Amino acid sequence: xxxxxxxxxxxxxxxxxxxxxxxxxxxxxxxxxxxxxxxxxxxxxxxxxxxxxxxxxxxxxxxxxxxxxxxxxxxxxxxxxxxxxxxxxxxxxxxxxxxxxxxxxxxxxxxxxxxxxxxxxxxxxxxxxxxxxxxxxxxxxxxxxxxxxxxxxxxxxxxxxxxxxxxxxxxxxxxxxxxxxxxxxxxxxxxxxxxxxxxxxxxxxxxxxxxxxxxxxxxxxxxxxxxxxxxxxxxxxxxxxxxxxxxxxxxxxxxxxxxxxxxxxxxxxx
Ligand SMILES: [Mn+2]
Numbered sequence: 368x369x370x371x372x373x374x375x376x377x378x379x380x381x382x383x384x385x386x387x388x389x390x391x392x393x394x395x396x397x398x399x400x401x402x403x404x405x406x407x408x409x410x411x412x413x414x415x416x417x418x419x420x421x422x423x424x425x426x427x428x429x430x431x432x433x434x435x436x437x438x439x440x441x442x443x444x445x446x447x448x449x450x451x452x453x454x455x456x457x458x459x460x461x462x463x464x465x466x467x468x469x470x471x472x473x474x475x476x477x478x479x480x481x482x483x484x485x486x487x488x489x490x491x492x493x494x495x496x497x498x499x500x501x502x503x504x505x506x507x508x509x510x511x512x513x514x515x516x517x518x519x520x521x522x523x524x525x526x527x528x529x530x531x532x533x534x535x536x537x538x539x540x541x542x543x544x545x546x547x548x549x550x551x552x553x554x555x556x557x558x559x560x561x562x563x564x565x566x567x568x569x570x571x572x573x574x575x576x577x578x579x580x581x582x583x584x585x586x587x588x589x590x591x592x593x594x595x596x597x598x599x600x601x602x603x604x605x606x607x608x609x610x611x612x613x614x615x616x617x618x619x620x621x622x623x624x625x626x627x628x629x630x631x632x633x634x635x636x637x
Contacts, residue, residue, distance in 0.1 A: 374610030378409030385633035402593030403431025403487035475503035491557035
């Protein structure tokens with residue numbers, strides 16, 4: 368009856384199976400949380416998504432930037448990138464079933480009993496958990512509405528780069544999505560810097576990791592996230608659990624057992 372949170376899988380199906388064996392995962396009893404980027408860049412996105420779909424009643428996941436990118440490509444709204452490995456998934460006979468499941472994904476998941484919240488990239492420092500939940504629900508509602516295509520075709524871009532309550536329409540949805548799925552560095556007021564992908568030492572002048580601000584509104588909430596492989600699992604911040612340990616880059620796939628905060632890893636071939 369344990370709950371495990373797993374970092375960015377990115378189509379690394381064999382590493383996922385290795386990790387599930389290691390934790391003796393039982394979908395009848397246990398629950399799997401996934402921090403997003405379930406697919407892309409890795410070798411077997413189709414097997415990964417099919418497997419997760421087959422155990423979906425045991426799975427809670429949030430959408431990552433790669434998952435959203437897949438949806439935009441699948442709907443014909445965006446061209447594939449050269450580094451995408453989505454072709455078998457795009458050509459699969461069961462792709463619509465998989466898309467219909469993926470698109471129901473959240474941007475933020477909280478379990479109050481366990482005392483954990485999960486997002487793909489982060490929560491900007493000026494949002495309380497309550498505010499973050501409300502903003503996640505705004506984007507989720509659009510993804511599950513007839514405006515889904517309008518959103519997916521206009522979610523790309525780095526502007527606006529700073530939150531304002533009065534933002535409306537696609538600009539509002541874009542910055543909310545960028546906070547939850549792409550953020551690494553920002554300012555204490557939530558101005559985003561989306562170019563730098565390296566470690567904390569590479570912080571651009573005037574910016575810092577989103578979780579590093581001492582007055583961050585969610586500093587007392589336990590937050591699980593992925594997306595930032597260069598952290599190598601070390602955020603060195605209380606209540607912050609960085610689970611992307613770069614499996615797709617030859618690192619490891621990491622699971623955190625929420626009940627006792629024990630870590631499990633499977634090392635991955637590059
Ligand atoms: Mn990501």
